[in-house]
Amino acid sequence: MPDEFIKTGVDDLLDLLKSVDKIPLNEAAKKLGVSQSLIQSWVDFLVEEEIVGIEYKFTKPLIYLNKTPQASVVSVSEEEATNIDFFKNDFLKRAEEKNIPPDKVPYFWKNHVKDVAISKKEHFFKEAKRRHLNNIDSLWDEYINALLNAA
16 A cells, blocks of 8 residues: 555645745735635744744745755654664764764763753643643653753
C-alpha cells in the first residue's frame, strides 16, 4: 500500500509560501479560498513556531516562509528525537569540526542543553497548563535537573 498523506490548509499555505518571496495575507487567503481570519490564525501559530515571518508595509501584512540554513537541517527519526544521546553526538561532532578543545566541550554541551531547554520553557508551561497539571514550577525544575544530569 503506498504511503498516504492528509494535506491540510496549513500545508497548502506553506506550499504557496514556497512558491513566492512574500505575499499579502489577503492575497494568500484569496488564492487558498479561505477567510483572512483563518489565514491569520494559521500565520499567528506559524510565526510563533518561527516557520513563517510577517512584516507590514504600511498597514498591509506580508507573509513569507522563514528560510532555514541548509547546514542546520538534520533529518531525525522520532526515536532519535527522544534520545538526547543523538543530539549530544551531533554536538560533539560539530565541536570537533570547529576544533573546540576537548576539555571545554562538556562545559559548552551543558550550557547548550540549558539554553535550548530555557528557550522551550514557555512552551513547557503552556502545555502543562493545557493539560491541567499541578505544580508546574516544580515539574519544570525536575525536568531541568534531570536534563542537566543526563547531559
